[in-house]
Amino acid sequence: MREIVHIQAGQCGNQIGSKFWEVISDEHGIDPIGEYRGDSDLQLERISVYFSEANGNRYVPRAVLVDLEPGTMDSVRSGPFGQLFRPDNFVFGQSGAGNNWAKGHYTEGAELVENVVDVVRREVETCDCLQGFQLTHSLGGGTGSGMGTLLINKIREEYPDRIMVTFSVMPSPKVSDTVVEPYNATLSVHQLVENTDETFCIDNEALYDICFRTLKLTTPTYGDLNHLVSAAMSGITTCLRFPDN
Incomplete structure (x- = not known):
């Protein structure tokens, strides 16, 4: 089987990634504690692309969750699918990156990156035939952009012949948290041009337009935007997760 290891970095990356796991767990009939509740053999036929099978017929995501502060991890753990992930695969610092790319890439992020690579290595060892990696992150903050790209570099060095795909949220002037996003x-x-095979650019402004014009939402939340992103990710990965007949 051609497995994929998923990595989510930073607050935005973890929120999008968590939504992605909710969506594909539902599509494969996996409940919030990892047990199969589906009704079709097709759901299980290629489930090992994104899930590994643990004791007691439980399915665990091949996911590594990374941030430079503990807050995001706490909210993922307390979310609806928080019990789904392997506890050892939460890797986080304490200081945060303060929306500073250099902190994520050269200082705080660089101190944590070896721990992350160890967890990635452990996930890879459970695969029969690794296909590649996918990363969800934003390019506007400090962790997703700075540490996310550092992580891509490290993984590229260690697994040069595996595919690297990113789902990267681009900053836009109308939907901006901080002045240093550009x-x-x-x-x-x-870094993405140098080290990835494929980058899906996600534009917050375009997502807001979809919410306003198509879905007719008056005050879209980040949850609404993340739902759109996870639907797109689900569609993109469908041909990898289900048999092609």
């Missing part, structure tokens, strides 16, 4: 994104894009 700098963080500029520093990241160079």
Whole structure:
């Protein structure tokens, strides 16, 4: 089987990633504690692409969750599918990156990155035939952009012949948290061009337009945007997760 290891970095990456796991767990008939509740053999035929089978017929995501502060991890753990993930695969620091690309790439992130690579290595060892990696992150913050690109570099060094795909949320002026987002994104894009095989650029502004114009939502939340992203990710990965007949 051609397995894929999923990595989610930073607050945005973890929120999108968690939504993605909710969506594909539902599609494969996996409940919030990892037990199969589906009704079709097709759901299980290629389930090992994204899930490994643990004791007691439980399915565990091949996911590594990374952040430089503990808050995001706590909210993932307390979310509806928080019990699904392997506890050892939560890797986090204490200080945060303060929306600073250099902190994520060179200082705080660099101190944590070896721990993350160890967890990735452990996930890879459970695979029969690793297909590649996928990363969800944003390019506007400090962790997703700075540490996310550092992680891609490290994984590229260790697994040069495996595919690297990213789902990267681009900053946009209308939907902006901080003034330094363009700098963080500029520093990241160079790294993505060098080290990824495929990058899906996600534009928050376009997502808001879909919410306003198509879905007719008056006050879209980040949860609504993340739902759109997870639906797109589900569609993109469908041909990898289900047999092609």
